[in-house]
Amino acid sequence: MSVYYQLILYLHVFSATLSIGPFFVLVPLIGRMKSADESALDVQLAVFQSAVRLVKHAGHLLVLSGVFLIISSGYRWTTSWVAMTILVMLASVVFLASAFKPVIRKIRRNEADRGQLLDVLNRKLWTYILLLLLMLYFMVVKPDFW
Known part of the structure; x- marks a missing residue:
């Protein structure tokens, strides 16, 4: 395995971690939002939005490194797990x-009951x-698969 491939693989795993990890921190944050006063809620919502932004940018690196890995690994784009990954990614x-x-x-x-909206946010x-995870x-x- 070349150093180039190892570096791209490391970046891919790192960006995968960054694209999912922050969301696990948000789970308890949503619980705290239910009883937060307005000023604390604003801060918590800003943290939530920042985490989503981080995940989006990590996703860009994840896709780019994934493309390089597929090209350099010899897998085809029509390989079932590659195609399914792309489908779920889209x-x-x-x-x-x-x-x-x-x-x-x-x-x-x-605009609506905060508890209900936070339940929707939690579900999403x-x-x-x-x-x-899929x-x-x-x-x-x-x-x-095929």
């Missing part, structure tokens, strides 16, 4: 683009985590 990009910002905006504007957070499964296990 679904997660679409989901991430619309999952959190509208709910956070409603919480900030007090776990949905996204599950999508990322991608991680495909990349690590490399199942052969």
